[in-house]
Amino acid sequence: MSVDMRPRNSLVMTDEDVRRIVREELERAFRRDPAAKRACIIASKGTLDWAYPPLILGSAAAAAGMDAAVFFTFYGLNIIHRDYRRRVKVSPVGNPAMPMPVPMADTFTSLPGMKAMATWMLKGKFSKKGVATLDELLDVCRESGVRLIACAMTMEVFGFKETDFIDGVEFGGAGAFMSEARRSHVTLFI
Amino acid sequence: MPETDLEEDTVLDCRGQLCPMPVVRTAGAVAALERGQVIKVMVTDRGALADVPAWAQDTGNTVLHWREERDHLVFYVRKEEAAPDD
Numbered sequence: 001m002s003v004d005m006r007p008r009n010s011l012v013m014t015d016e017d018v019r020r021i022v023r024e025e026l027e028r029a030f031r032r033d034p035a036a037k038r039a040c041i042i043a044s045k046g047t048l049d050w051a052y053p054p055l056i057l058g059s060a061a062a063a064a065g066m067d068a069a070v071f072f073t074f075y076g077l078n079i080i081h082r083d084y085r086r087r088v089k090v091s092p093v094g095n096p097a098m099p100m101p102v103p104m105a106d107t108f109t110s111l112p113g114m115k116a117m118a119t120w121m122l123k124g125k126f127s128k129k130g131v132a133t134l135d136e137l138l139d140v141c142r143e144s145g146v147r148l149i150a151c152a153m154t155m156e157v158f159g160f161k162e163t164d165f166i167d168g169v170e171f172g173g174a175g176a177f178m179s180e181a182r183r184s185h186v187t188l189f190i
Numbered sequence: 191m192p193e194t195d196l197e198e199d200t201v202l203d204c205r206g207q208l209c210p211m212p213v214v215r216t217a218g219a220v221a222a223l224e225r226g227q228v229i230k231v232m233v234t235d236r237g238a239l240a241d242v243p244a245w246a247q248d249t250g251n252t253v254l255h256w257r258e259e260r261d262h263l264v265f266y267v268r269k270e271e272a273a274p275d276d
Binding site for chain 1: 206207208209210211213214216217218234235241245248249
């Protein structure tokens with residue numbers, strides 16, 4: 001019995017076929033890559049405006065089916081402190097980009113009460129526009145499995161105890177972050 | 191798919207909510223669906239025009255159709271089988 005060794009028509013590939021196969025294989029490799037399903041975010045700031053991005057991106061990652069972890073370090077620890085509603089504020093001082101109803105000199109915006117006023121105004125604007133509150137975002141993160149990790153070193157520096165943080169918070173350091181981050185395509189420092 | 195063939199199994203109203211809530215709530219609602227079921231999502235957040243299709247692509251679900259109503263957007267999303275990690 002002889003085998004027909006002549007090339008069959010189906011084996012003749014055009015450039016377009018090759019490009020399509022490469023595209024499909026890249027897509028398959030991306031789906032297989034576990035790092036494509038992981039996000040590691042550092043939250044280093046503790047003001048109201050900066051508290052939003054890490055929680056929004058963490059919850060969006062979880063919604064997209066990713067394993068997400070947010071590491072809270074330095075002032076970012078404020079966001080997961082039990083008393084975050086009182087601690088997380090925003091100040092117009094030193095922030096020329098903050099929209100003010102009327103132009104105000106720094107000497108005026110640094111008066112007592114102005115930080116509380118700016119925080120109240122921003123919260124009011126967020127609420128009116130339909131932005132989720134920090135309570136809601138923290139709940140979404142915890143319910144959807146986003147890991148909230150407090151930096152042990154800055155806890156020590158600022159004198160925080162483990163019991164100072166909201167339920168569900170884990171504790172770790174730079175080594176734990178790197179171990180997660182090297183397995184994640186998405187790594188963000190906020 | 192022609193619009194007239196669309197029939198939703200459930201409705202999610204995200205009007206008045208901004209990013210990331212429409213996607214977060216869509217993900218939660220789709221998780222509760224059976225494969226092949228369709229959810230109608232109503233959104234006022236313009237960012238959803240990019241966010242909902244991107245979310246659907248990442249999670250292997252299908253946006254069958256979207257349209258603009260007078261004051262909001264409507265997406266029809268069909269739950270698909272979990273994408274294989276071949």
